[in-house]
Amino acid sequence: MxxxxxxxxxxFIAVYFEAFVLVTLLSKPARAARARASGAETPTVAVIVPCYNEEETVAGTCDSLLALDYPKDKLEIILVDDGSTDGTRETMARFAGNSQMRIIRKENGGKHTAVNAGIAATSAEFVGCLDADSFVESGALREIIPCFAEPRVAAVTAAMSVHKPSNLLLHMQNAEYIFGITLRHALATVDGLYVTPGPFSFYRRSVLEELGGFRKGHNTEDMEMALRIQRAGYGIENAVRARVYTKAPHTIGKLVKQRTRWTTGFIRNVLGExxxxxxxxxxxxxxMLILPLAVTAIVSGITLFFLAIGTSxxxxxxxxxxxxxxxxSYVLTPHPSFDxxxxxxxxxxxxAALTVLLSFAFIVIGKYVSKTPGRLGLGLVSYLFLYGLIVPLWLVRSVSDVVLGIHRSWR
Amino acid sequence: MSLVARNALIALALTIVLTATVVYAVAYLNNARMAELATIEDQISIDTLSLETQFSLLASAPCDSAASSTVLSGELADLGTRLAYAENQLGSDNPQVMRLKYRYSLLEIRDYLLTKQFASACRTKPTAVLYFYSNSGDCPDCDNAGYALSYLRDTYPTLRVYSFDYHLNLGALKTLIAVNKVKDTLPAFIIDGKVSYGFSSLADLEKRFPKGALATSTSLSGR
Known part of the structure; x- marks a missing residue:
C-alpha cells in the first residue's frame, strides 16, 4: 500500500455519488418522470437564439426550430444578433420573411445581454434558449412543456448530445453528454440541478421577470441563472426525451478552453456569490450533497492527476x-507474463474499475431513456482512454485561473 | 424521511456493500495467489526430496539424475519471481508471505547443497551465485543488483542464482551466512566460494565470476 x-x-466518494444516482434513477419520482407523456397543451412559447459570429450553424439551428412539432401561432423564434462581425447577419436575413421569426440586432454585449434582449421582446409564457450551434428534434418542445405542470417549476432542461460526432474527441464528448443526460434526469427528481444549459433550456417567464433576467455570471450565465432559481426556492426539471444536438469543440485546445470557462464559472459562482x-x-x-460533491470532484480530479504524474x-x-x-537488447525486450x-x-x-463500469452503465442508460440515436462503441472507448487524460488539463487550468485571478475571454 | 435522505442512506449502504465486496474480492484473489505459491512450494519440496532420495539410491551412478536437478532450479527461479511479486503486492510484513519465504529459502539452500553434491560426484563445475539482499531499506543497490542477476540468469540459463533475504530469521540461513562469513554490507554475493560486497555495475559483477564461467555457459545473448 x-x-x-x-x-x-x-x-469511495465517486462510488457513493454513482450509487446515489443509481438509487435515485430507480426511485418513484424518476420512474414517473420517464413515464410522463409528451403534452397536448400548447401555451405560448418563445425560443431565443443568441448569435455571435455563427454564420455556419445558425441557419441549421433555425431550420430545426421551424420544424418543431408545435402550433405556429404559439411558437415565436427570436434571433438576436449580438453584434456579429461575420456573415451571421446575412444568414439571419434569409429568415426575415417568416412570420414565426423575429430578428433583433444589437451592439455586442455578451450572451446574457442577447438573451435579455430576446426576453424583453416577447410576452410568451415560456421562454427558451437555444445556442446557435445546436439543433432540436421536432418533438422536443412537446416533451418540455408538460414538465412545467407544477407551478414551482421555473426551468426545464433538455437531453443533449453531440451533433454528428466525427472524431474520437467528439465521440468522447458525446459519451460524456449522454452520461450527463442520465445525471440530469436523476438529479432533477431531487432538485439537484445547478445549470440550465444553453441548448434548449426553458424558463417560466414570470420567474425570469421576478429574478431579474440573465447576468454575465462569470461567462456561465446559464449556471448563474440556475443557481439563482434554486436559491429562490423554485425547481428545475428535466425532459429526458427532449433531444437536442450541439456542436462540440473538435480539438483538445478548444475543448480545454470551453471547459475552463465552465469550471472557472462554477468555482466563481458556487464558491463566490x-x-x-x-x-x-x-x-x-x-x-447537502450535489454542490459539495461537485467541489470535491474538482479537488479529487486534480489530486489524482498529480498523484498519477508523481507515481509515474x-x-x-x-x-x-x-x-x-x-x-x-535485454532492457527493450518485453518480458510479458500472461499468467x-x-x-x-x-x-x-x-x-477505479467499479466507477468506470458504473459510468458506462449510466451512458448506456442515458442513451436508452432519452432514445438518443447513434452508436456508443467509439464513445465508450474514447471516454475510457481519453477522458481521464484530458479532464485534469482544464481542472488545473481553471483552478490556477481562479487562484491567480485570470479572466479569459469567451472564445 | 425525505426522498433525498432515503436515497442518500441507501446509496451509502450500497457503497459500503460494494466496497466490502471489492475488499473481499481482492483478499480472495490474494489468498488464491498464496495458495498457488504454497502448491508450487509443496511440489518443489517433493521434487527436492525425490532428487535427494534418487541421489542416495544411485550412489554408484548419481550423475544419471543431474538433468532433473537443472529442471528443479528453473522451477525454483520461477517460484522466486512469483514470491517477490507477492511480497511486493502484499508487503514484507504479511505473515503468509513470510512463511512462504522461509520455505523458499530452505528449498534454495537444499537445492544449492544438492547442486554441490552433484558437482562433486559428477565432476562438473556449475556456476552458482548466492545473493544476499535486504528489503528493510538498508540496501539501496539491491534493486539494481537483482535486475542485473535476472539479466545474467536469462542470458546464461545454466547460471544458478540463489537469492536470500539477509535479515530473514531462519536458522539454516543464519548458518549459511555464518559458515560463509557474510557481513551485513549488502548486497553481498558468494561466487565460486568467494564473498564480495556491493554493486556498482553489471560489468563489475561479471568480473567477479571465474574466467570463462559465463562465456562457457549456453549464451542466449543473440536473442
Missing amino acids: GVEVIAYPFL YRDLIGSRRHHALG VRNALTALEIREGIPL LFYFPASLFLFL
Whole structure:
C-alpha cells in the first residue's frame, strides 16, 4: 500500500455519488418522470437564439426550430444578433420573411445581454434558449412543456448530445453528454440541478421577470441563472426525451478552453456569490450533497492527476536507474507474463474499475431513456482512454485561473 | 424521511456493500495467489526430496539424475519471481508471505547443497551465485543488483542464482551466512566460494565470476 491510499477517499466518494444516482434513477419520482407523456397543451412559447459570429450553424439551428412539432401561432423564434462581425447577419436575413421569426440586432454585449434582449421582446409564457450551434428534434418542445405542470417549476432542461460526432474527441464528448443526460434526469427528481444549459433550456417567464433576467455570471450565465432559481426556492426539471444536438469543440485546445470557462464559472459562482447554497439544509440534495460533491470532484480530479504524474515519474526514474548498464537488447525486450498470478488485484484498481463500469452503465442508460440515436462503441472507448487524460488539463487550468485571478475571454 | 435522505442512506449502504465486496474480492484473489505459491512450494519440496532420495539410491551412478536437478532450479527461479511479486503486492510484513519465504529459502539452500553434491560426484563445475539482499531499506543497490542477476540468469540459463533475504530469521540461513562469513554490507554475493560486497555495475559483477564461467555457459545473448 503506497501513496495510492490518498486516492481511496476520493474513489469511495465517486462510488457513493454513482450509487446515489443509481438509487435515485430507480426511485418513484424518476420512474414517473420517464413515464410522463409528451403534452397536448400548447401555451405560448418563445425560443431565443443568441448569435455571435455563427454564420455556419445558425441557419441549421433555425431550420430545426421551424420544424418543431408545435402550433405556429404559439411558437415565436427570436434571433438576436449580438453584434456579429461575420456573415451571421446575412444568414439571419434569409429568415426575415417568416412570420414565426423575429430578428433583433444589437451592439455586442455578451450572451446574457442577447438573451435579455430576446426576453424583453416577447410576452410568451415560456421562454427558451437555444445556442446557435445546436439543433432540436421536432418533438422536443412537446416533451418540455408538460414538465412545467407544477407551478414551482421555473426551468426545464433538455437531453443533449453531440451533433454528428466525427472524431474520437467528439465521440468522447458525446459519451460524456449522454452520461450527463442520465445525471440530469436523476438529479432533477431531487432538485439537484445547478445549470440550465444553453441548448434548449426553458424558463417560466414570470420567474425570469421576478429574478431579474440573465447576468454575465462569470461567462456561465446559464449556471448563474440556475443557481439563482434554486436559491429562490423554485425547481428545475428535466425532459429526458427532449433531444437536442450541439456542436462540440473538435480539438483538445478548444475543448480545454470551453471547459475552463465552465469550471472557472462554477468555482466563481458556487464558491463566490452562491456559497450560501453549499451545506444549506433548505436546498436538500443540492446544498447537502450535489454542490459539495461537485467541489470535491474538482479537488479529487486534480489530486489524482498529480498523484498519477508523481507515481509515474517516480516509477520511470526507478526503472531507468535499475536498468542502467544492462544491454539495451535485454532492457527493450518485453518480458510479458500472461499468467493470472501476476494480475495486479488491488483495492485501488477494483474501485477505479467499479466507477468506470458504473459510468458506462449510466451512458448506456442515458442513451436508452432519452432514445438518443447513434452508436456508443467509439464513445465508450474514447471516454475510457481519453477522458481521464484530458479532464485534469482544464481542472488545473481553471483552478490556477481562479487562484491567480485570470479572466479569459469567451472564445 | 425525505426522498433525498432515503436515497442518500441507501446509496451509502450500497457503497459500503460494494466496497466490502471489492475488499473481499481482492483478499480472495490474494489468498488464491498464496495458495498457488504454497502448491508450487509443496511440489518443489517433493521434487527436492525425490532428487535427494534418487541421489542416495544411485550412489554408484548419481550423475544419471543431474538433468532433473537443472529442471528443479528453473522451477525454483520461477517460484522466486512469483514470491517477490507477492511480497511486493502484499508487503514484507504479511505473515503468509513470510512463511512462504522461509520455505523458499530452505528449498534454495537444499537445492544449492544438492547442486554441490552433484558437482562433486559428477565432476562438473556449475556456476552458482548466492545473493544476499535486504528489503528493510538498508540496501539501496539491491534493486539494481537483482535486475542485473535476472539479466545474467536469462542470458546464461545454466547460471544458478540463489537469492536470500539477509535479515530473514531462519536458522539454516543464519548458518549459511555464518559458515560463509557474510557481513551485513549488502548486497553481498558468494561466487565460486568467494564473498564480495556491493554493486556498482553489471560489468563489475561479471568480473567477479571465474574466467570463462559465463562465456562457457549456453549464451542466449543473440536473442
